[in-house]
Amino acid sequence: MLQLLLFGAAESDLLAARNQMALTLGYHIIIACFGVAFPAMIFVAHRRGIRNDDPVSIELARRWSKVAAVLFAIGAVTGTVLSFEMGLLWPGLMSQYGDVMGLAFALEGISFFIEAIFIGIYLYGWDRIPPRVHSLMLVPIMIAGAAGTFFVLSVNAWMNAPTGFRLEEVVGPSGTVEQSVVDVDPLAAIFNSAVGLQYLHMFLAAYMVVGFCVAGVYATAMLRGRTDRYHRIGLAIPLAFACIAAPIQPAIGHFAGQRLTDEQPVKLAAIEGLAETESRVSAVVGGYFDGERIVGGVELPVPGLASFMATNSFGGELTGLNEVPVEDQPPVNVVRFAFQTMVGIGSALVVLAAWAGFGYWRKRQLPQSVWFLRLLVVAGPAAIVALEAGWITTEVGRQPWVVHGLLRTEDAVTDAEWIWLSLSVIVVVYALVTVGGVRVIRSMTRRWRAGETHLATPYGPSQPLESVDDSPGLVDV
Amino acid sequence: MDLADVVALVMFLGIIAYAVFAGADFGSGIWDLGAGNAEDGGPTRRLIDHAIGPVWEANHVWLIFVLVFLWTGFPEAFGAIMSTLYVPFSFVALGIIFRGCGFAFRKFADDLNSARLFGVAFALSSLLTPFFLGMIAGAIASGRVPIDGSGNRWTSWIGPTSWVGGLLAVLTCAFLAAVFLAADAERLGHEELTERFRRRAFVTAIICGVAAIGGVAPLLLDAETLADGLLGKGVGFMIVSGASGLASIVLLHKSRLAAARLTAVTAVAAVVGGWGVAQYPWVLVDHATIAEVAGDSATLWGLLISFGVAAVLVLPSLAYLYLLTDKSVLGTEFNKHGQDHESVVVK
Numbered sequence: 027m028l029q030l031l032l033f034g035a036a037e038s039d040l041l042a043a044r045n046q047m048a049l050t051l052g053y054h055i056i057i058a059c060f061g062v063a064f065p066a067m068i069f070v071a072h073r074r075g076i077r078n079d080d081p082v083s084i085e086l087a088r089r090w091s092k093v094a095a096v097l098f099a100i101g102a103v104t105g106t107v108l109s110f111e112m113g114l115l116w117p118g119l120m121s122q123y124g125d126v127m128g129l130a131f132a133l134e135g136i137s138f139f140i141e142a143i144f145i146g147i148y149l150y151g152w153d154r155i156p157p158r159v160h161s162l163m164l165v166p167i168m169i170a171g172a173a174g175t176f177f178v179l180s181v182n183a184w185m186n187a188p189t190g191f192r193l194e195e196v197v198g199p200s201g202t203v204e205q206s207v208v209d210v211d212p213l214a215a216i217f218n219s220a221v222g223l224q225y226l227h228m229f230l231a232a233y234m235v236v237g238f239c240v241a242g243v244y245a246t247a248m249l250r251g252r253t254d255r256y257h258r259i260g261l262a263i264p265l266a267f268a269c270i271a272a273p274i275q276p277a278i279g280h281f282a283g284q285r286l287t288d289e290q291p292v293k294l295a296a297i298e299g300l301a302e303t304e305s306r307v308s309a310v311v312g313g314y315f316d317g318e319r320i321v322g323g324v325e326l327p328v329p330g331l332a333s334f335m336a337t338n339s340f341g342g343e344l345t346g347l348n349e350v351p352v353e354d355q356p357p358v359n360v361v362r363f364a365f366q367t368m369v370g371i372g373s374a375l376v377v378l379a380a381w382a383g384f385g386y387w388r389k390r391q392l393p394q395s396v397w398f399l400r401l402l403v404v405a406g407p408a409a410i411v412a413l414e415a416g417w418i419t420t421e422v423g424r425q426p427w428v429v430h431g432l433l434r435t436e437d438a439v440t441d442a443e444w445i446w447l448s449l450s451v452i453v454v455v456y457a458l459v460t461v462g463g464v465r466v467i468r469s470m471t472r473r474w475r476a477g478e479t480h481l482a483t484p485y486g487p488s489q490p491l492e493s494v495d496d497s498p499g500l501v502d503v
Numbered sequence: 504m505d506l507a508d509v510v511a512l513v514m515f516l517g518i519i520a521y522a523v524f525a526g527a528d529f530g531s532g533i534w535d536l537g538a539g540n541a542e543d544g545g546p547t548r549r550l551i552d553h554a555i556g557p558v559w560e561a562n563h564v565w566l567i568f569v570l571v572f573l574w575t576g577f578p579e580a581f582g583a584i585m586s587t588l589y590v591p592f593s594f595v596a597l598g599i600i601f602r603g604c605g606f607a608f609r610k611f612a613d614d615l616n617s618a619r620l621f622g623v624a625f626a627l628s629s630l631l632t633p634f635f636l637g638m639i640a641g642a643i644a645s646g647r648v649p650i651d652g653s654g655n656r657w658t659s660w661i662g663p664t665s666w667v668g669g670l671l672a673v674l675t676c677a678f679l680a681a682v683f684l685a686a687d688a689e690r691l692g693h694e695e696l697t698e699r700f701r702r703r704a705f706v707t708a709i710i711c712g713v714a715a716i717g718g719v720a721p722l723l724l725d726a727e728t729l730a731d732g733l734l735g736k737g738v739g740f741m742i743v744s745g746a747s748g749l750a751s752i753v754l755l756h757k758s759r760l761a762a763a764r765l766t767a768v769t770a771v772a773a774v775v776g777g778w779g780v781a782q783y784p785w786v787l788v789d790h791a792t793i794a795e796v797a798g799d800s801a802t803l804w805g806l807l808i809s810f811g812v813a814a815v816l817v818l819p820s821l822a823y824l825y826l827l828t829d830k831s832v833l834g835t836e837f838n839k840h841g842q843d844h845e846s847v848v849v850k
C-alpha cells in the first residue's frame with residue numbers, strides 16, 4: 027500500500043532508467059574532464075612559476091588548485107553514484123557480463139585511488155612541502171587521470187565492440203535454456219577494437235573542454251577590462267592545451283567513424299540517415315529523417331563524400347537501416363542531430379584554434395581583439411555541448427543494445443518500480459549540487475578579486491567576516 | 504582455499520579498510536553534527552576539517568574497491584544485492600553526494616549561513632550513510648537477499664539484524680572518530696579539545712560494548728547462520744574485539760591516546776572481520792556461496808594481479824599520505840585557540 031502511495035503504478039521503467047543514467051553520466055563526464063585535464067594546466071602554471079620565480083604563475087596554480095578541490099569532490103561523489111547505478115539500474119548487465127568488463131573497472135579503481143591520494147597531498151601541501159617536490163605531486167595525478175580514463179572508456183568501448191568471452195547454452199534451474207558466459211579473457215575485453223580511438227577522442231575532448239572553459243573565464247575578465255599579466259597568463263596556459271587538442275580531434279573522430287563502417291554499420295546508418303544500403307553516398311547537413319530519406323537538408327556538392335569518409339573510396343557501399351528489423355534500429359534523428367552538432371562545433375573550434383595559433387605565430391602574442399575574446403567565452407560551453415553530443419551519438423546510436431548485438435537494454439534494466447521517483451530525486455539533488463558548487467566557486471573568485479589570498483572558512487561568528495568588495499579592481503598578485 | 508576464496512578475502516579486507524578509515528571520517532561528521540552552535544562548535548569543526556580534509560577522498564575509494572571486486576568477482580551476487588537493496592543503496596548514494604559536496608563546499612564558503620548549510624549536509628549525511636550501510640550488511644547477513652534478486656524491496660532491509668547493523672555502524676564510526684580526534688587534538692596541543700574527545704571516546708566505547716552485547720539476542724533469533732558463525736568459527740574475533748574494546752577503555756581512561764588509537768582500530772577491524780568469518784562461505788547468507796557465484800577464473804586471476812599492482816602502487820602512496828597528515832605536514836595550521844592559519848587576510 028505504502029509502495030503504491032509513494033510510487034504509483036508498479037511497472038518497470040526503462041525510459042526513466044535511461045534518463046537517469048544519461049543525466050548522471052552526462053553530468054559526471056563534465057566534471058571528470060576537469061579531473062583529467064586540469065592538473066596538467068596547474069602543473070604548467072606551477073612549474074613555470076618556480077622556474078621563472080614568477081609569483082603570478084604560482085598564484086594561478088594555487089587558485090586553480092582550490093577550484094579543482096571543489097570539482098574533484100563533485101567528481102568523486104558523482105562517480106560513486108555511477109558505480110552504484112551500474113548495479114541499481116542495470117543488474118541484468120552486471121550479473122551477466124560483470125566478470126568480463128570488471129577488470130577494467132578494477133584497474134580504473136586503482137587509478138582513482140592514486141588520483142585521490144595525490145590530490146590530497148597536492149591540495150593540502152601548499153606552503154608545507156618544498157615547492158619543487160610539491161609541484162611534482164601533480165604528475166601521478168595526471169598519469170592516474172589518463173589511466174583511469176582509459177580503463178573506464180574501455181568498458182564503454184567494450185559495450186560497442188564486445189570481445190573476450192564465449193557464450194554457451196546451458197539449461198537453467200527452471201529448465202529454460204540460458205546463455206552463459208565462459209572462457210573469459212579479460213585482457214582481450216579491455217583491449218577491444220574500439221577502445222583506442224574512443225579513448226583518444228575522449229582524452230582530447232577533456233583537454234578541449236577544460237582548456238576552453240578556463241580560458242573563457244579569463245577572456246570574460248579581459249572583456250571587462252582586467253587585462254593585467256595575471257589574466258593574460260591565466261588565459262594563455264589553458265588555451266594552449268585546447269588549441270593543440272582541437273585540430274587533432276576531428277582526425278581521431280574520423281577514424282572512430284571508420285571503425286563503425288564494419289563493426290557497427292547500423293549506428294553509422296543512423297548517423298548518416300541512410301535508409302537503404304547504397305554506394306556513392308553523399309553527405310547531407312541538417313534536415314531530418316522521415317523514415318525513408320532526409321527532408322530539408324543541404325547536400326554537400328561532393329558526390330560520394332560520405333562513402334569516402336567512411337570507406338576511403340567515393341564509390342564505397344554503406345549499409346542502410348533496412349538491413350536490420352525496425353526494432354533493432356536506433357532513433358535516427360537523435361543520433362544524427364547529435365553527431366552533426368558535435369562535428370559542427372568541432373570544426374568551428376578548429377578554426378578558433380587556428381586563429382589563436384596564427385596570431386601567436388605572426389606576432390608572438392595571442393590575438394587581443396574583442397571578437398576573439400568573445401568567441402573564447404562561448405568556446406567552453408560549446409565544447410561541453412560537443413562532448414555531450416558525442417556521447418549521445420555513441421550511446422543512443424548503439425540502441426536498442428546495451429552490449430552491441432548481444433544484450434538488449436530492456437533485458438538489462440532493473441524491474442524496480444520507482445525509477446521515475448529516483449530520477450526526480452536525482453534531478454533535484456544534482457541541481458542543488460550545481461547551485462552549491464557554482465556559489466562556492468563564485469564566492470572564491472569574488473574574494474580573490476577583493477584581495478584575499480587565503481580563503482578563511484567561517485566556522486563561527488567569532489571570526490571577522492570581511493566585507494566583500496565587488497568592484498572589478500585590478501589585482502596583480 | 505581456492506581462487507574465489509582468495510578474491511573474497513581480499514574484498515573483505517577492503518570492507519575492513521573502509522570500515523576503519525572511512526568509518527573514522529563518517530564519525531568525524533557525526534561529531535560535527537553534535538558540535539553545537541556556530542560559536543561553540545568552531546574549534547571542533549576546525550579540528551575535524553584538519554583531520555579528514557586531506558584523506559577523506561582516498562578513504563572513500565575503498566568503497567569503490569569493494570563494489571568493483573563484488574561485481575567483478577561475484578557478478579550474480581552483485582546484481583542480486585543491488586536489486587533487492589535498491590532503496591538503502593539509493594540512500595547511501597544520496598548520503599555520499601551530500602557528504603562529499605557538503606564537506607568540500609564548506610571549506611570554501613564565504614559566509615556563516617552557507618557554511619552552516621553545507622556543514623549540516625555534511626554532518627547529517629555522515630550519520631545516515633553508515634547507518635544505511637549497516638542496514639545493508641544486516642540484510643545480507645540475515646539471509647534476506649536471494650540470488651535471483653527478488654527479495655522484498657522494503658522488508659528485506661529493515662529486519663532486526665539490519666537495525667543491529669545500522670546502529671553498530673554508527674556507533675563504531677563515532678567511537679573511532681572520537682579516539683582519532685582526541686589523538687589529533689593532543690598532537691596539535693589543544694588541551695580542551697583533547698579532553699573533550701577523550702571523554703567522548705570513553706563514553707562511546709562503553710556504549711559500543713553494551714550495544715554489541717545487546718545485539719546478540721536479535722541475531723540469535725533473526726540470523727541463525729550468522730549467529731552460529733559468530734559463536735563458532737568467528738568467536739576468536741569476537742574475543743579479540745571485546746578485549747581490544749576493554750583495553751581502549753582503560754587506555755582512554757589513562758589518557759594514553761596514541762595507544763588507544765591502535766586498540767580502537769583493532770576492536771572495529773575484529774568485529775567486521777568476525778562478521779566475514781562468520782558468514783563464510785556464504786556471499787549471500789543462506790542463498791549463495793562463494794564458489795557458486797564466483798566469476799570466471801581468468802577474471803579472478805586478473806583481479807588478484809591488479810590487487811598486487813595496487814598493493815605495490817597504492818599502499819606506499821597511501822602510507823605517505825597518512826604520514827604527511829599525521830605529522831601535520833598537510834592541512835591547515837592549527838593553534839591552541841583553534842584559529843586556523845588561513846584566517847589571515849592579506850590585503
Ligand code: HDD
Nearest residue numbers: 058061062098101102105106108109138142174175178567
Ligand atoms: C573521462 C573519462 C571518465 C568517464 C567516461 C567516467 N569517469 Fe568517472 N571519473 C573520471 C573520469 C571518467 C575522473 C576524471 O578520473 C574522476 C573525476 C574526478 C576524480 O577524482 O576522478 C572520476 C571519478 C569517478 C569515481 C570516484 C573516484 C574517487 O572517489 O575519486 C568513480 C567511482 C567513477 N568515476 C566511476 C565511473 C563510472 C562507473 C563511469 C561510467 C559508467 C565513469 N566513472 C565515467
Ligand code: HEM
Nearest residue numbers: 044047048051052055178179181182417421422427428435
Ligand atoms: C564508461 C563510460 C560509460 C558507460 C560504461 C556507460 C554505460 C551506459 C549504460 C549501461 C547505459 C544504459 C543502457 C543503454 O541505454 O544502452 C547507458 C545509456 C546512456 N548513456 Fe552511457 N555509458 C558511459 C558513458 C556515457 C557518457 C559519458 C555519457 C554522456 C552524456 C553517456 C550517455 C548516455 C546516454 C544518453 C544513454 C541513454 C541512451 C538511450 O537509452 O537512448 N554515456 N550508458
Ligand code: HEM
Nearest residue numbers: 224227228231276279280283369372373412413416417420
Ligand atoms: C569535428 C570532428 C569530429 C568528428 C568527425 C567526430 C566523430 C565522432 C564519432 C564518429 C563518434 C562515435 C564513435 C563511436 O560510436 O564509436 C564520436 C564520439 C564522440 N565524440 Fe566526436 N567527433 C568530432 C569532434 C568532437 C569534439 C569537438 C568533441 C568534444 C569536445 C567530441 C566528443 C566526442 C565524445 C565524448 C564521443 C563519445 C565517446 C568516444 O567515442 O570517445 N567529438 N565522435
